[in-house]
Amino acid sequence: MERMILKYVTGLSSSASAWEKRQNKRYGNLTNVCRQIDYDIRHGATREQALSFLEKISHDSSFSDLRKNADSLGRVDEIKEHFVSFKRIR
Helix, strand or coil: HHHHHHHHHEEEECCCHHHHHHHHHHHCCCCHHHHHHHHHCCCCCCCHHHHHHHHHHCCCCCHHHHHCCHHHHHHHHHHHHHHHHHHHHH
């Protein structure tokens, strides 16, 4: 779950190959990432673990390079919004 979140939040590098761009277009959107996280939650992870990891990205010093990029912070907020609104529904 953490690896999937980091891959989505990091995004593509500027020197990505055509294959990487194609794979990102196919599997790297918010819907697929949230679906994968939901799958992980059904199979042992907890929603709190996912949200705590997103908070860790937002506040921990080891992820400072991700916080420098405004696009990365926007993607973190998108995932948080999905799970916070989903939690209210259930």
